[in-house]
Amino acid sequence: MVFTTPEFIVFFAAVFVAYWALPSRGRWGLLLAASWLFYAWASPYYLIFLGVTTGATYLAAVGMDTKRLSRKWGGVGAAVVTIGMLVVFKYLEFLFANVNWLMGAVGVHASLPAVKLLLPIGLSFYVFQSLGYCIDVQREIVSAERNFFKHALFVSYFPQILQGPIGDYGRLAPQLFEAKTFNYEQAVFGIQRVAWGFFKKVMVANIIADRINPVWSAVGDYPGLICWSAILVLYAIQLYADFSGYMDIACGCSQMLGVRLDENFQCPYFAKSVADFWRRWHITLGAWFKNYVFYPLLRGGLLTKLRKRLKGRRKLANVVPTVLALFVVWFLIGLWHGADWSYVAYGLFHGAFIILAVALAPVTDRFHARCPALVNSRGYAVFQMARTFAIVTMGYAIFKPADLATTGEILRQMFSAVDGGGVYQIQYTLHHSFIKVFAWIAFMFAVDAVHYTKPNGTIRAWLRRWPVAARWAVYVAGLWLMVFYGEYGSGFEQFEYFKF
Amino acid sequence: MERAEVYSRLADVFRDVFDREVSLADATTAADVPGWDSLNHITLIGTIEDEFDVKFPMKDVVGMKNVGELVDKIIELSA
Known part of the structure; x- marks a missing residue:
C-alpha cells in the first residue's frame, strides 16, 4: 500500500481511530495486524519473506540471549538467513552474470542461468533493521524480545517497512509497547x-x-x-x-x-x-x-x-x-x-x-x-x-x-x-x-x-x-x-x- | 589506577590522534573535540586500548557517551 493513495488514507484513518479507542494493552496487537495487512496489500506472497526474516531473527536473538546459541553462531545464523535471502532475491542474477563473465575471461565456458526473481518490496530495509537488532543482542546492548508477536511488530511496523527509516531496536521497540495516552499536540x-x-x-x-x-x-x-x-x-x-x-x-x-x-x-x-x-x-x-x-x-x-x-x-x-x-x-x-x-x-x-x-x-x-x-x-x-x-x-x-x-x-x-x-x-x-x-x-x-x-x-x-x-x-x-x-x-x- | 593518572595518559593519546592539545573533563563529548567523528572514533579507541592494554567490548565502543564514561571503563577494565 502506497502512502499517497486513497486506500492508504482510509486505512490509516481507521488504524488511528481504532488505535486510540483501544485500551493500551491491545494497541500493539492492532499495529501488528495493520502492519501485516499493509505489507500484504501489494502481494500476500511478500509475507513469506517477512515471515522468514521475523522467524530467523527471533530464533537467533532469543537463542543468544538464553545462551542456547553461542553469540558467534547466533549472529552468523541470522546473517546467513537474512543476507542470504537478500542475495538470492536481489543479487543472484548480477552474481551469476559476473561469474559467467569472469569464467569467460579466464577461458572457461560457464553458463549460469539469468534468473530474474521478484524482489519483495522493502526487503533491503527490514532485513537490515532486524539484522541490526540481532547484532545488538549479540553485543549485549539490548535484551532479546521473548514475545514472538512483539518481535514481529518491530520487524514489520508499517510506517517504516517499505522505505525505512531503518529502526534502532533500543529506541523504537519501547515506544511500540509502552502505555500511552492520546496527545492532541x-x-x-x-x-x-x-x-x-x-x-x-x-x-x-x-x-x-x-x-x-x-x-x-x-x-x-x-x-x-x-x-x-x-x-x-x-x-x-x-x-x-x-x-x-x-x-x-x-x-x-x-x-x-x-x-x-x-x-x-x-x-x-x-x-x-x-x-x-x-x-x-x-x-x-x-x-x-x-x-x-x-x-x-x-x-x-x-x-x-x-x-x-x-x-x-x-x-x-x-x-x-x-x-x-x-x-x-x-x-x-x-x-x-x-x-x-x-x-x-x-x-x-x-x-x-x-x-x-x-x-x-x-x-x-x-x-x-x-x-x-x-x-x-x-x-x-x-x-x-x-x-x-x-x-x-x-x-x-x-x-x-x-x-x-x-x-x-x-x-x-x-x-x-x-x-x-x-x-x-x-x-x-x-x-x-x-x-x-x-x-x-x-x-x-x-x-x-x-x-x-x-x-x-x-x-x-x-x-x-x-x-x-x-x-x-x-x-x-x-x-x-x-x-x-x-x-x-x-x-x-x-x-x-x-x-x- | 587513579582517575588523574588516566586523564594524564588520555591527554597524550588525544594529542597523538588529533594533533592538538585537547582539554578533557568528565563531560567532554565527541562534539567538543574537533576531529572526533565516526571516522576517527575507532582509531582513538584502538590507540587508547594500546596505551592502557585493555580491550573495550563493542557495546562500550558504540555506547560511551562522554570522557567520564571512557575513564570509568578504562579503570574497570584495567583493575
Missing part, C-alpha cells in the same frame, strides 16, 4: 508532518518527474553542459523531495500513533562536505553501515594488525586502516542500492571524496588553522555547500540511469555542443511551467533553510502560536493548492526508493 504535529510530506511528493517530486522523466530514455537528445546541469539539479531536488517526503509521511503517521521514528534527513543539500552529506541524507542507512560494518572492520584482526604494524608512522597508522575500511563500506553502500556495477560506482564515487578528505586532512587542518577568518566566514560556508551540492549532483549521473553505458553517454553529451530538439523541448517545458516548478522548490528549500539555521525551533511550534483562523486559512490554502496544482494519481504512485 503530537497528533496535530503528526498531521502537519504528513501534509508536508504530501506537499513534497505531489508539488515538487512529481512535478519535476513529469518534466524530466522523458530525458532518461533518450539521453543522447540532450547535449550541452547547461542542459545537463539543469537536468541533474532538478533530479537532485526531485529525489530529495520524493525520499524525504516519504519519510515525512512515515514519521508523521508514526507520531500520530505516539511513536517517534529516527530522522532520515537533516537538510542534506546544506552539507559542507560529502561526509557531512551522508550524516544528513539517509541517516539511518549510514548509521547502520557505521555501527555494523565500518566499526567491526576497523576493530577486526586484519586492520588492527595493520594499524599496529604501522605504529612507528603514526599518521599512516591512523589513515591507512580507515581508508581501507571506507573503501569496503562505500562499495557495499553502493551495492545495497542495487545489483549493478553502476550502483557500486555510485557508492565508490562518494567514498572517493570521503577518502580524499581523510587523506588530505593534515593539509586542510593546517589551512583552517592559518586562515580562521576565511574559514569561519559565511562566504566560505556557501562555497563548501555549493561544492558539495555539485559533487552530489554529479553522482546522480551514475545513480539515476543505473547503467554505466548511459552514464558515459550523459558525460559525452555534457561536453558536446548544444544542438538537439531535446534541449529546446526541456527549455520549453520549464519555461511554460516556471512558476509551478520553481515556486514550490523555493518554498521547500526556504523551510529547510529555517530548519538549518534554527535546528531547535520548529515551524510547527511557530504556527501553533498563530490565531486559529489564520492557521486554518493556511491549512485550507495548502490543501487547495495540493488538490488543484499537485500532480498525483496514475503514474505517480511510486517512490524512487521503492526499487531498493
Whole structure:
C-alpha cells in the first residue's frame, strides 16, 4: 500500500481511530495486524519473506540471549538467513552474470542461468533493521524480545517497512509497547508532518518527474553542459523531495500513533562536505553501515594488525586502516542500492571524496588553522555547500540511469555542443511551467533553510502560536493548492526508493 | 589506577590522534573535540586500548557517551 493513495488514507484513518479507542494493552496487537495487512496489500506472497526474516531473527536473538546459541553462531545464523535471502532475491542474477563473465575471461565456458526473481518490496530495509537488532543482542546492548508477536511488530511496523527509516531496536521497540495516552499536540504535529510530506511528493517530486522523466530514455537528445546541469539539479531536488517526503509521511503517521521514528534527513543539500552529506541524507542507512560494518572492520584482526604494524608512522597508522575500511563500506553502500556495477560506482564515487578528505586532512587542518577568518566566514560556508551540492549532483549521473553505458553517454553529451530538439523541448517545458516548478522548490528549500539555521525551533511550534483562523486559512490554502496544482494519481504512485 | 593518572595518559593519546592539545573533563563529548567523528572514533579507541592494554567490548565502543564514561571503563577494565 502506497502512502499517497486513497486506500492508504482510509486505512490509516481507521488504524488511528481504532488505535486510540483501544485500551493500551491491545494497541500493539492492532499495529501488528495493520502492519501485516499493509505489507500484504501489494502481494500476500511478500509475507513469506517477512515471515522468514521475523522467524530467523527471533530464533537467533532469543537463542543468544538464553545462551542456547553461542553469540558467534547466533549472529552468523541470522546473517546467513537474512543476507542470504537478500542475495538470492536481489543479487543472484548480477552474481551469476559476473561469474559467467569472469569464467569467460579466464577461458572457461560457464553458463549460469539469468534468473530474474521478484524482489519483495522493502526487503533491503527490514532485513537490515532486524539484522541490526540481532547484532545488538549479540553485543549485549539490548535484551532479546521473548514475545514472538512483539518481535514481529518491530520487524514489520508499517510506517517504516517499505522505505525505512531503518529502526534502532533500543529506541523504537519501547515506544511500540509502552502505555500511552492520546496527545492532541503530537497528533496535530503528526498531521502537519504528513501534509508536508504530501506537499513534497505531489508539488515538487512529481512535478519535476513529469518534466524530466522523458530525458532518461533518450539521453543522447540532450547535449550541452547547461542542459545537463539543469537536468541533474532538478533530479537532485526531485529525489530529495520524493525520499524525504516519504519519510515525512512515515514519521508523521508514526507520531500520530505516539511513536517517534529516527530522522532520515537533516537538510542534506546544506552539507559542507560529502561526509557531512551522508550524516544528513539517509541517516539511518549510514548509521547502520557505521555501527555494523565500518566499526567491526576497523576493530577486526586484519586492520588492527595493520594499524599496529604501522605504529612507528603514526599518521599512516591512523589513515591507512580507515581508508581501507571506507573503501569496503562505500562499495557495499553502493551495492545495497542495487545489483549493478553502476550502483557500486555510485557508492565508490562518494567514498572517493570521503577518502580524499581523510587523506588530505593534515593539509586542510593546517589551512583552517592559518586562515580562521576565511574559514569561519559565511562566504566560505556557501562555497563548501555549493561544492558539495555539485559533487552530489554529479553522482546522480551514475545513480539515476543505473547503467554505466548511459552514464558515459550523459558525460559525452555534457561536453558536446548544444544542438538537439531535446534541449529546446526541456527549455520549453520549464519555461511554460516556471512558476509551478520553481515556486514550490523555493518554498521547500526556504523551510529547510529555517530548519538549518534554527535546528531547535520548529515551524510547527511557530504556527501553533498563530490565531486559529489564520492557521486554518493556511491549512485550507495548502490543501487547495495540493488538490488543484499537485500532480498525483496514475503514474505517480511510486517512490524512487521503492526499487531498493 | 587513579582517575588523574588516566586523564594524564588520555591527554597524550588525544594529542597523538588529533594533533592538538585537547582539554578533557568528565563531560567532554565527541562534539567538543574537533576531529572526533565516526571516522576517527575507532582509531582513538584502538590507540587508547594500546596505551592502557585493555580491550573495550563493542557495546562500550558504540555506547560511551562522554570522557567520564571512557575513564570509568578504562579503570574497570584495567583493575
